[in-house]
Amino acid sequence: MEALWEGLKEAVRLIATGDADLYEIAWRTIVVSGSATLFSLAVGVPAGYALARGRFRGRTFLLSAVNTGMGMPPVVVGLFVWLMLVRSGPFGDLDLIYTKRAMVIAQFVIAAPLVVGFTAAAVQALPEELPDLLKVLGAGPVRRLWYIAREARLGILAAIMAGFGGVVSEVGASMTVGGNLQGNTRVLTTAIVTETSRGQNANAMALGIVLLAMAFAVNLVLTLVQQRRPR
């Protein structure tokens, strides 16, 4: 209990005094996980739509693969990406290992199945005949997609939240491919592991509280957008 209380006090102190290290780590966490989420949206939403509406061989197989990927342990993804990017690996010459870019790549791999899966489920929940109806009403392809995205809004925003929540809270992949380098690739979760491993439980708790507060703020904004009634 003492570490919890000390952690809370330390968290308030760090936030209130504008601790430079803390803000830097928190900002880096948002940049890395935010980028990974955006990339996974760019790929995952169209892919989810195609999986939901498409009729092709292997669709069920692909959906199963996506659903498996939604529960993939981040540390396995991290190990795989590490083996790809490390100097002795196939992409070692790109010199990406232990950089923020490597972390974005790993987190993208974690978030993408979540976004694809949630989008596919949301689109499948819409009436089957919606695209045809829109076509009859004279909407072009871009407009049709836009209206469908609007209708699937609840699910797609849930996809964003699941994707962002999944990567901002994971530690295994970020630790492995980022290396937890101070001032370079250290994010909130890996900093928490470092402090815990050093036995500095109050510091670790403070960082955990900051992470929770940050995740809550992001989700609050997304939920506000999600729950707004269309006019």
Added chain:
Amino acid sequence: MNRRTLLLCLSALPMIAACGGDDDTPTPTAAAATTQAAPAPATPSPTPVPKLGGSMILATTTSTQDSGLLDVLVPMFTKQTGVEVKVIAVGTGAALEMGAKGDADAVLVHAPASEKKYVDSADLVEGKLVMHNDFILVGPPSDPAKVKGSMDLTTAMAAIAATGPFISRGDNSGTNTAELNLWKAANIDPKTGVKQREETGQGMGATLNVADQKAAYTLTDRATYLSLKKNLKLDIVFEGARSLLNIYSAYVVSPDKHPNVKVAEARAFVAFMVAPETQRVIGDFKKAEYGQQLFIADAGKKIDELGQ
């Protein structure tokens, strides 16, 4: 509502741009933080080193990181040479493997017995003895196994084995290797011959916390124990034997076997670790805080001379 959604997406765009930044350049705040962490040397560096720049990967052990020593040394090195060091703190076993695969440029490790294999295979070259401290056996103050006052290390290990519990790192680290060697020297099979021996698979700090909670014995390096002592109930139950020496060496990863190795940077790092000024900082590290030396600087000595 459409416009709002679009705005939300647009406002997120700078993240992509920010993400494209150069990873090797620390942000101004980070640079400021490292400057603070560096000790103020009494005199300016007497050895002008040509600025190399660039970056390198140092594979090392969790104990150098957890004690805070590298937080002091790495900024010093970067200031002198301009080389950015990516410190990857893993167990000694993993650090040696990274060296053997050419995934690191230099290694700083503490398991002479394990290092030999990599030196023999010529994966690690130009090794230098850097420093040592010692391992200690710690346990609950009540000392149920009556380890305190043991005549020698073998007796102490046998006492622990008979009563337990013992918490092991179990992570193939230098400390774990040292522990296994101690059982071996006492003719005890750690898997079957030790009562309630459990492995955490975690770093030294975390393992000390586990041992503390379970009122168990464990083997720790003195530096990590001292830095966590105020939160622990564990006492030192045995110390001082020669085979408890914890010896750190630095190596360059062989550029002949691994052409991608940044050999100039790695050589500069190993040279830095044994330079007189660095050795002085190592010897003084946290000495005032704990009233004793955490590390004893050993540049130029031979392993056989230590602990005499």
